[in-house]
Amino acid sequence: MFFTINLLITTSFTVLARRWPELMKEWEATEQSLPDQPLLAASNKKLHRKVVTTMSVLMVSALFEHALAKPAGLYRAYRCGIQDLLEAHLMQAFPEMFSFIAYDIYVGFVAQVVTTILTFYWNFVDLFLITLSMGLRQNLIHMNQIIMSSRGQFHSELFWYDHWKHFQKVCELVHLFKRKVAYLVILSFTNNLFFICIQLIGVLKPVPGLIVAIYVWYSLAHLMTRMIMVAMYAASIHDESRKLLPMFRTMPTQFYNKEIQRFHQQMENDTVALSGYGFFHLTRKLILKVAGTVVTYELVLLQVNDSEEKNGDQNPCT
16 A cells, blocks of 8 residues: 555656646746735745745654654564564565565665655655645735735725736636645545554554554654644635635625625635545545544454454464
8 A cells, every 4th residue: 555655646746747837837927916025025935934844844753753663663573483583574564575576685675765765755745735735825815914904995896806806816826736736635635544544553452562652653643643734734725715704794885896796706605725636625624524534444444453353363473
């Protein structure tokens, strides 16, 4: 599953990379068309620092999680019964590979290096979606700030027409990226859900040793934090796109005109959010649905795991 997910991620990023220059030109053109460029530039500088901080924290956490996996794996290998500890560890880490080919320490070493690289790679998918969401949300925040700070012009139809056009461009940019990263969204949530369920099984059954317990708990916390961050940052796009709705609903009658009505209707009816090909949209409601899905699948996996243990599938090397 780990290697399959990473193969799909590689394919998705390869396809996306070929279109990336065009997407960045579209993003740049959209931002340059927005009003109050000095305010936007100042906001983007703050956003840059936030992106760097988020990237650093997540990648350091991924490094620590991977570092914990090694002593935990060696401890499991020690219980395996094979005299050569390194051989036991590699046989345990890559059972599918060594079931087809004879054990070779050099092949195992190469597989270990590749696995280490891919571990950071699959973290990058979530990090990419988080930082993308932060950037898209920033443009919506900028438009909301400008509109909210211009109450003296609320009576002008021209004001609302101009700002509706700007807001429309920002929403179209979100819809453009929604189409381009939909596959990555599905991969991210599928990947995280699968491995959260696997790690939950490790947490709920007896753990052999303190180092294994620390690794299992930290890995679970890391996975859940990643998925929650993706969901929350992506959901913030949708939240920001609807932030002006209370203002429209309480707008004095003397200000309400056809341009405000059009703006209001678009905001009510348009779902401005990232999605997985329309199967689900990344909004706050999704977080509760994901939690329910995890509980459901975990109950099924626990039953399967109990059945395997009763049938004698307790090989410490697997």
